[in-house]
Amino acid sequence: MARATRKTPSKPGGGKAASGKAPAKRTARKTAAKRGPAAGEAVIPLPDRDTTFSLYRQMLLIRRFEEKAGQMYGMGLIGGFCHLYIGQEAVVVGLQSVKEPQDPVITSYRDHGHMLACGIDPKAVMAELTGRAGGLSKGKGGSMHMFSREKGFYGGHGIVGAQVPLGTGLAFAQKYQQTNGVSLTYFGDGSANQGQVYESFNMAELWRLPVLYVIENNQYAMGTAVRRASAQAELFRRGESFNVPGKPVDGMDVLAVREAGREALDFIRGGNGPMILEMKTYRYRGHSMSDPAKYRSKEEVNRMRAEHDPIDQLKKRMLAEGMADEAALKEVDREVKAVVSEAAEYAQNCPEPDPSELYTDVLIDA
C-alpha cells in the first residue's frame, strides 16, 4: 500500500483547518455549536427546488418517525433500548444528499434516521422496533441492529465505537475492489474517546483508505457533557496526530452539512485518504427512552429548538426566498404523516416472528 503525496483539503466556508491552531482558541470555540453562521460568512444558497424539498421531506420524515417511535415506546409496543435521532436530522440527510450511490454507510445504535435516509422502507424499520416478522431483521435485531446491504447500510451497531473499525474495513473493501466508493462512518462524541477509533484513524491514513469519519457531536455521551469526558473537546482535531484532517461543521444546518460533505467526499475520492467532519449537533430527547436528561437545563434544550432547529431553519429559508408557500409545506407534512402512520400501523399488525426462527440465521450453510 504505497503512499501518494498528501494534498491538503481546501477549506472554504470559514472552517478551521485541523492543524496549526494553538489551543488558545478554546474559549472562542466553546460556543461554536450554539451559533449559526458567523458574521461575515456567506449564506449558502438553497439548492434547486426538488433537492430542497427532498431535504425538507427527509428531515421531516425522520422527525415524525422518531416522534411516533417515542410514542409507541411509551405504549409498550417497542421494547429495550430506543435511541431517537430528533434534533440531529440535518446531519444524515445532508450527507446522504451529496454521497454517491455506492458509498456504504455505517453508524451506531442511534440509527433509525440513517436507515430512513438510506431509503429503507419505514415499515420494515418500524416493524423491527416492534419486534415483528416484517422487521428489517425479521425481529431479531431490534432498534440498534438493522442492516441492508441492498441499500448500502451496514448497521446499526450496539457497542460504542465498534462501527469505526468496521466502517474503516468497508473503506478497505472499496479501495480493494476499486469501487471509487467512500465509506461514511458515523459515530458520536462518546465514541470519540474509544481507543479503537484511533487505531482506525492510524490505519486509514497509513493505507489511504476512502473513509469519511462523521462525528455527530450532540454534546452529551449519555449524561456526560463533552467537556467532562474529553481532554481535547474540539473533536475535529482528534485526527491530528495521524495526519487526518478534520473540520467543524454546523450540523444543525443541512446546507452547511451538504457543503462540507461534498468537499470532504471529493477530497477523499481524490485518493487523499480519510477525513473527519465534526458535526456540531444536538439531540432534543434523552440518550434513550429511559433517560430523563437531568444533566442539562430545559432552557438549553428550548433555546436549541427555537434557534437552531434544522427543519425550521430550512423551512424559514424556503418561505423567505419564495421557494415554497405554507400550503406546499403543509402538503409535505401530510404526506410524511401518512407514511409514518402506515408504518406504525404495519408494525403493530405484523405478526411476531415464528418460533421456528429462533434457531435460524446463526450460521450460513457452507
Added chain:
Amino acid sequence: MTVTVTMPALSPTMTEGTIARWLVKEGDSVNAGDVIAEIETDKATMEVEAADEGTVGRILVPAGSENVQVNTPIMILLEEGEDASALDQAAPVQPAPAPAAATPAAAPAPTPSPVPAALASPAAEEEIPAGVPMRTMTVREALRDAMAEEMRRDERVFLMGEEVAQYQGAYKVSQGLLEEFGDKRVIDTPITEHGFAGLGVGAGFGGLRPIVEFMTFNFAMQAMDQIINSAAKTLYMSGGQMGCPIVFRGPNGAASRVAAQHSQCYASWYGHVPGLKVVAPCSAADAKGLLKAAIRDPNPVIFLENEILYGHSGEVPEIDDFVLPIGKAKIVRPGKDVTIAAFSIMVEKAMSAAEALAEQGIDAEVIDLRSIRPLDMATVCASLRKTNRLVTCEEGWPQYGVGAEIAARAMEEAFDYLDAPVVRVTGADVPMPYAANLETLALPQPETIIEAARRVCYR
C-alpha cells in the same frame, strides 16, 4: 582447551535448524560478539555471534546443512596459544547432550515428553482416496499452501496481520505470500488487534474474504468484542441478510517457556459462542484441508494453530483441491478399551499415551476432534458405545472447558454406555508458570493421559 560451539536454540520452540552460511572460515580469528554464522530457525534467519574469542579451528557442520539438532557441535574454536593439534582432543562430531554450550542462547529447549513427529495411519483417513500420492510437509507449509491456493482461486481473499508480509510471518507461516500476491493482498498491520480485527470484519461485510492472522491468540483478547459482537452475531441480528466470511487464525495454547500471558488455550472461549466455527487441527493434512475449508466458509471461523506443531511434519495428499469438511472428528487410532478425545497438540500426546497403554494391555481409541464448534459428538458417542470409557484431553483450564462440555454431552447422549465416570485431562487451574519444571507440571503430559485412561479402565 578448545571451545565447542553448538547449535543454539534461537526461539522458545526451536529444536533444529539449518546452517544457512558461515561468515568465518577455518584459521580466522574471532572476537566475542563477531557474527560467525547465519542460522535458519523455524521462524527466521538469525545471526549467531561468537561468545568467546579465539581462532576458528574446525567447522564441523558445513553451510547448507539442514535439520541440525539444537546442541549439536557445529564449530571448534582454538583458544590463544592452541594449534590444530588441539583439535584431536576436541569433541567428536556427534550431537552433544551437554548443555555446556558456547553461545548464551544455547540452553536446551525443554521439550515435553517425546511425541511422534508425524501422525501415523493416514491409511485410516477415509477422506483421502486410496492411491493418492502423498507429500511430506510441515504443518507450517501446509497452512501456507492452503492460503496460497485459496488466494489464487479467489481474488477476494487477502491476508492481514502483524509481520505477515515483509517479515514473512512471525512464525514463517506466510512465507513467500507477499512475493506471489503483492502488498495489496498480503498486508502488514500496526500492532493494533482491536482495530485490525474490526477492520477485517468490516471488509468481510463489504464483500471480501479476509484472513486475519493474530501473532498469537493471546493478543486476540484485545479484539474479542469485534470477533464476538461484530463477526459472530451480525448474521443473526440482520435476520440472515449480512454474514461475515472471515478467518481469524494464529497459534493458540502454550508454546514453550513464555509464561502466563502468552500461554493460554482459547478453544473453550470461542467454542462457547454461537455464530462462530472453531477449528483446531493437529496434522499437516488436516491443517491444509481445514484451512482451505475455513477460507471458503461463509461464516466467521476461528482457526486455532499451535506453535510447536508448526515444525511437525506429516503427509499431505497431492490433490488439486484438498478440502476437508469442518465439524468432523477423525479416529486417528482405532481401539476397543477406552476412548481418548483430544485436539491440536494433545492428539500427539494422546497418541504417545496410547502406544504406552498398548504395552500395558489397554487398547485405546484416539479421536482427533479437529473441530471444537461444531463438536462432532456423533463420532465421540459412537466410539464410547464401543469402549464404554472416555478420557478428554486439552491444554486449557478445567472449569467450563472443552472436556467439561464433552463430559456433559456424553452423559446426556450416551449415559447408558458409560462404564466409568468421564475423566478430563486438562491444564492445571493456574496461570502458566515460567519455570521449566512448573510449566511441565501445568501442562497435561502423556503420563497424565495414561494415568487417566488406567483410571477409567479401573486398572
